[in-house]
Every structure is written in structure tokens, then in C-alpha cells.
Amino acid sequence: VLATVRYGESDVIVKMLTESSGLRSYMIRGLQKSKRGAFRPAMFQPLMQLQIQAMHRDKGQLERLTEAKVAVHYLSLNSDIVKSSMALFLAEVFKMTLQEQEPNPDLFTFLSEALLALDAADAPMNFHLKIVLEFQQFLGCYPDFKQGNQPYFNLEEGVFQASSAGVTRHGSVVQDLCTLAKTPFGQLAQWKTTTQQRRALLDLLMDYMQMHATGFKRPKSIEIYRQVFG
The missing domain is CATH 1.20.1440.120 (Recombination protein O, C-terminal domain)
Incomplete structure (x- = not known):
């Protein structure tokens, strides 16, 4: 995780360096209000290492994360x-x-x-x-x-x-x-x-x-x- 930018009231754009797809940006809906969802704000602290699944359309747009979990517990x-x-x-x-x-x-x-x-x-x-x-x-x-x-x-x-x-x-x-x-x-x-x-x-x-x-x-x-x- 390289950076997170708040988008609207509860959404977040996360910029990541991925092993298989290089630099990518993902829109995560409702992260700021997430309590029981698949994603937690703490997962996206600077330089967290995650294991992710994502849908890449490769059209220069924001991509979509479908799954994420902490890969390295610091x-x-x-x-x-x-x-x-x-x-x-x-x-x-x-x-x-x-x-x-x-x-x-x-x-x-x-x-x-x-x-x-x-x-x-x-x-x-x-x-x-x-x-x-x-x-x-x-x-x-x-x-x-x-x-x-x-x-x-x-x-x-x-x-x-x-x-x-x-x-x-x-x-x-x-x-x-x-x-x-x-x-x-x-x-x-x-x-x-x-x-x-x-x-x-x-x-x-x-x-x-x-x-x-x-x-x-x-x-x-x-x-x-x-x-x-x-």
C-alpha cells in the first residue's frame, strides 16, 4: 500500500504496487464506515503488505478489489x-x-x-x-x-x-x-x-x-x- 485518498464521505482510493500487475489504483466503497465488511481501514495503512484479488479492466480507470487480507503481520x-x-x-x-x-x-x-x-x-x-x-x-x-x-x-x-x-x-x-x-x-x-x-x-x-x-x-x-x- 503506497497511499490512500479519501473520496466522498466513506469511499477511499488506494494506490498499490502489486507483484503481478505493477502500479494500480483501487476504489474501495464504504471503507470509512466499514465495521463488518470484507475490508478494514487498518489494512490500508502505509506500506502494509496484502494478498489481494482484483478485477483489472486495464482501461486506465480505477480498478476494483474483490478480496484482500494481510499477507505480512508486522x-x-x-x-x-x-x-x-x-x-x-x-x-x-x-x-x-x-x-x-x-x-x-x-x-x-x-x-x-x-x-x-x-x-x-x-x-x-x-x-x-x-x-x-x-x-x-x-x-x-x-x-x-x-x-x-x-x-x-x-x-x-x-x-x-x-x-x-x-x-x-x-x-x-x-x-x-x-x-x-x-x-x-x-x-x-x-x-x-x-x-x-x-x-x-x-x-x-x-x-x-x-x-x-x-x-x-x-x-x-x-x-x-x-x-x-x-
Whole structure:
């Protein structure tokens, strides 16, 4: 589930990334008033993983869900305030950048496994950064880390270089970007970062995506996240 938009008094439009049909939008009638129906509002929280049956007419219109149930029961993603805030932010990033109508099994698997890793993490503070960075592989704009020992990162070209030519960043945030790329999900908890480090990395990633990802704008949920966690 990428996003839900209220439509009228009780209906909802749900935008989803599906494994077999790519990006789809579904109209769910009466969801806001549903108490005993087939669908519950809690099922459509950001980044919930569902097993669905649907009728696809493939005419560019809203599709119809016929059945849905929770496929993955998260341990803490929806109840932990840090993780749920990250989920809200990530869902906004995915919603703005995913345009594919065609199925992409590799992308679907990556997102599913990344969310499971976030859900299971005891120390999740770096996970949203790692997910955003690795997600860029599917957008075709993953940075080239071959020259990661160079002091400057060129945001326009996505490469590391010796000079400050172009739109660049330098200093500790560039070193942290390289560390983030080299650190697997299973070792993120051991990488101790400060609030200042994470802010700088997030700003760099957002600036980079604004240059390379069609339709991407700085998510509003970033400011909410910072107000809560500093």
C-alpha cells in the first residue's frame, strides 16, 4: 500500500504496487464506515503488505478489489512510532517516484524484504536512509561508487570526484554516503550515527533524487519526522 485518498464521505482510493500487475489504483466503497465488511481501514495503512484479488479492466480507470487480507503481520512497523514515521516517509517517496504500470518482480521483492528488515530491527535509525539509497537502483540513478575515495560527490552526475566542479557535496556526509552503501541491512544497527549525520545524509539523498527522479519533490513527512525526533 503506497497511499490512500479519501473520496466522498466513506469511499477511499488506494494506490498499490502489486507483484503481478505493477502500479494500480483501487476504489474501495464504504471503507470509512466499514465495521463488518470484507475490508478494514487498518489494512490500508502505509506500506502494509496484502494478498489481494482484483478485477483489472486495464482501461486506465480505477480498478476494483474483490478480496484482500494481510499477507505480512508486522511485529512493530505500525506500532513503533519511529518505524511508523519512517514508513510514512518511505511511502511518500515511493508514491512520488513509482510510475510503472508493468510488473517489476525485483522491485517488489526488494521493497518487501526491506520492510521486513525494518520491522525486525532493534535499532532502526539508519534504515530509511539505506532503503532510499538502494531504491535508487530501480529508478536508474544509483550513484557510481567506483571512485568513492574521492572527496567530492557530484549530485548532477552521481559520481565521486577530486574537484568541486559542478553541484557537489564534500566532507563527512560524503564519507557517510559511502559507508551507507557498503553497510548491509543486517549490520546497520552496528553503525552508530548522530542526528546531525542522519539529517545531512537525508538532505543529500533528497537533493540527489530531486535532480534525477521524475516527479520527485521533498516529502512533507520529513519535517513531521524531524519535529518528533529532532
